[in-house]
Amino acid sequence: MTRSCEELNIKCQKLLYKSAMKDTVDTQTQTPLADLIVCPQCDAVYHLKIPKMGERAVCQRCHTVLIAPRHKAGLIIIAISIATFILIIGAAFFPFLDIDAAGNKNSVSVIDAALAFSSGPLLLLALATAALILIVPLIRVVITLYVLVPVVLDLPPARYAMQAFRASEALRPWSMAEIFALGCAVALVKIADLATVGFGPAFWMFGGLVVLVVAQENFICKWSVWNSLEHPKKS
Amino acid sequence: MVGMELSGTPQKILSARQMGLVACTRCTKAWPMGTQICGRCGHKMVSRDYGSLQRVWAFWVVGLMCYIPANIYPMLRTKTLFQNDESTIVGGAVELAHHGAFGVAAIILVASVVIPLAKFWAIAFLAISVKTRRMASNSARHFMYEVVEYIGRWSMIDIFVVAILSSLVQLKTLATINPGPASMFFALSVIFTMLSAQAFDSRMIWDDRSGNGDSTHND
Ligand SMILES: [Zn+2]
Ligand SMILES: [Zn+2]
Numbered sequence: 001m002t003r004s005c006e007e008l009n010i011k012c013q014k015l016l017y018k019s020a021m022k023d024t025v026d027t028q029t030q031t032p033l034a035d036l037i038v039c040p041q042c043d044a045v046y047h048l049k050i051p052k053m054g055e056r057a058v059c060q061r062c063h064t065v066l067i068a069p070r071h072k073a074g075l076i077i078i079a080i081s082i083a084t085f086i087l088i089i090g091a092a093f094f095p096f097l098d099i100d101a102a103g104n105k106n107s108v109s110v111i112d113a114a115l116a117f118s119s120g121p122l123l124l125l126a127l128a129t130a131a132l133i134l135i136v137p138l139i140r141v142v143i144t145l146y147v148l149v150p151v152v153l154d155l156p157p158a159r160y161a162m163q164a165f166r167a168s169e170a171l172r173p174w175s176m177a178e179i180f181a182l183g184c185a186v187a188l189v190k191i192a193d194l195a196t197v198g199f200g201p202a203f204w205m206f207g208g209l210v211v212l213v214v215a216q217e218n219f220i221c222k223w224s225v226w227n228s229l230e231h232p233k234k235s
Numbered sequence: 236m237v238g239m240e241l242s243g244t245p246q247k248i249l250s251a252r253q254m255g256l257v258a259c260t261r262c263t264k265a266w267p268m269g270t271q272i273c274g275r276c277g278h279k280m281v282s283r284d285y286g287s288l289q290r291v292w293a294f295w296v297v298g299l300m301c302y303i304p305a306n307i308y309p310m311l312r313t314k315t316l317f318q319n320d321e322s323t324i325v326g327g328a329v330e331l332a333h334h335g336a337f338g339v340a341a342i343i344l345v346a347s348v349v350i351p352l353a354k355f356w357a358i359a360f361l362a363i364s365v366k367t368r369r370m371a372s373n374s375a376r377h378f379m380y381e382v383v384e385y386i387g388r389w390s391m392i393d394i395f396v397v398a399i400l401s402s403l404v405q406l407k408t409l410a411t412i413n414p415g416p417a418s419m420f421f422a423l424s425v426i427f428t429m430l431s432a433q434a435f436d437s438r439m440i441w442d443d444r445s446g447n448g449d450s451t452h453n454d
Contacts, residue, residue: 036265038258043250043438104406113402183395226262
């Protein structure tokens with residue numbers, strides 16, 4: 001189901017190849033630019049053929065997924081985003097680990113963890129940590145909702161939707177909630193012999209967050225978003 | 236619906252550059268060569284960002300410079316009833332292994348030592364490879380680039396562990412853990428290597444094999 005339509009492109013390659021040969025300057029008139037899609041990773045040009053729902057168009061030479069439409073993807077992504085939003089807020093304030101050593105108890109939330117660095121020059125680190133775990137994921141969720149809700153409701157795109165979506169894509173590598181979740185587990189083992197450590201509610205929220213982040217990545221087809229922002233209310 | 240194979244002979248894949256086009260790397264739309272801003276999403280476009288190699292190396296050097304003190308200074312300062320302990324990244328992992336927690340020791344070692352070093356090597360290799368001919372196949376180098384992009388972020392895990400431990404283990408006289416100066420250097424090192432990898436224009440990987448100039452199309 002996923003690997004099927006890599007051949008999206010061969011036809012057009014030939015077509016473009018021919019036209020490029022005939023007259024390099026005149027390429028555009030042969031094939032309208034709107035009908036082309038260029039792999040962002042390796043610059044290969046393909047003729048646009050939208051794959052069927054559930055199939056993926058993959059770049060032939062670098063295997064980057066170019067188009068991957070999913071049924072009802074918009075609604076699902078909105079649902080996932082709302083759930084993610086709630087989880088991030090919850091995960092910020094509830095304790096994610098608690099510790100008990102000889103009657104000394106302590107439990108911390110993510111906000112506490114980020115503020116652990118708050119002495120001196122480490123303050124910058126505190127801000128960076130908070131940003132990577134909470135703020136960036138939160139911004140991305142909000143942007144996703146802002147961009148996709150009008151699209152799904154067949155309304156005209158929100159103002160600056162394209163810029164917002166572009167920013168959200170640029171922020172993607174800096175969203176590290178799932179790495180933090182694994183960090184909790186490592187920390188737990190590290191001090192297991194020092195004290196009794198237990199998972200708080202926020203830990204499970206982070207676990208859920210990991211699942212949601214992966215699910216969202218699977219459902220979102222960036223090309224479809226760009227396309228519907230470019231041609232709103234197409235149907 | 237999807238395009239079918241038209242001919243048995245696979246056609247050579249053309250890059251946008253070879254067709255006289257410039258592509259938006261955010262939204263995949265093609266524009267005539269020379270267009271500077273993508274008309275769809277507003278992203279800045281360059282056909283090949285040759286200047287990017289300078290940024291790659293600049294971030295790379297800063298990242299490496301931060302990585303050295305990150306390994307020399309203590310990452311964690313542990314204070315228990317009987318002793319004050321300062322452990323570096325490697326020291327902490329060795330200690331874990333002594334306690335029998337080999338799995339976690341391995342995670343720490345891989346995330347904080349193996350991945351960063353491999354990443355420095357891989358980025359340098361890629362940056363050099365686009366200047367020299369044929370160091371490895373294009374797809375191998377592209378795979379390497381994707382791995383670097385994907386895995387680099389995971390080095391942050393050690394910073395998060397330090398943050399978690401320092402906030403959690405504040406048990407008055409019994410035991411306290413505080414972050415050492417290495418944590419900041421390590422975080423900076425991860426951030427700068429991420430920036431270095433992001434500055435790299437992966438499209439250059441595919442250029443040299445087809446020849447940078449206009450390859451001769453003969454039919
Ligand atoms: Zn590609
Ligand atoms: Zn664009």
